[in-house]
Amino acid sequence: MANRVPIRTTSSALIAMIADEDTITGFLLAGVGNVDLRRTTNYLIVDSKTTVKQIEDAFKEFTTREDIAIVLISQYVANMIRFLVDSYNKPIPAILEIPSKDHPYDPAHDSVLSRVKYLFSTESVASGRR
């Protein structure tokens, strides 16, 4: 009971996005975009001029905001901050790696499948030792 992480409940949480221009444009057309009074958005457009530091800062900001429930991040962008994404372990906001226009989905780099692979390889090592 002491280790239970409380789930933050909310009635109107946002979907944040860190992706390329076309993906962001598309999801904004779907009504996901939010701009608050301080002109803070729930998305970051990643292009050739975007630095890794900017992506890291955006990821950290979106994962600590209380009004965000899901963070969509393009897989190739997640690869740039792989250490940060893999070390993230909270249930909310949930992180989902999505494909991008120029970089199709690669199961080998998916963090969920990587953990599954590690789990099974550990188990196979453990069973081999018995």
Place this chain on the structure above:
Amino acid sequence: MESSKNGRESNEEISEKDENILSFLDSMDTYLTLMDSLSSTLRQGWLELASARHSMGASRINSTLLDLKFHRASTTLQVNEQSAGPDRELPHFTLRKWASSNNPEKNFEEAKFGEDELLKIKSNSLRRRDTSQSSEIQARSPESVGTPVSVDDLAQRERSKSLSMFGTLVSPKLRASQVSFETGTVATLFI
């Protein structure tokens, strides 16, 4: 006697573990299938967006036109707790599409009045790090509280509002792209 009883218990434990592993592998298969579905939906959306850009011109569809004035998201999520065992809880997401973003109080009333209009798709989160849960997807059909016509109008109004950042007259491809990305948003929730 005791050793056979212990043997039976260990067999039961092993079969329970096998069941858990099979269930886990089924979840992984579902995850990969949904990711594939999301990829194809997004691909369609990108293609339609590119077609719209080709017909309307690159200057009419780009990130500089994105609305940076204060506005709330029309598509939001409701997050609740769902019990998954004695000491475990999972987040439970409900998608709310095309709620009015203008007036929050009015939005609340309209949500009560037109809660039927917002298609609620409930799913269990798959992003728990242990990835051992399978997702159940329910689509609840709207309850009729208000007149359906006015509620559909609301959704159409919000859709038009999203499209308006690219001008009054937009290509049908852009509208198609909007629908594709709406479907993609729903698909992300399923995942």
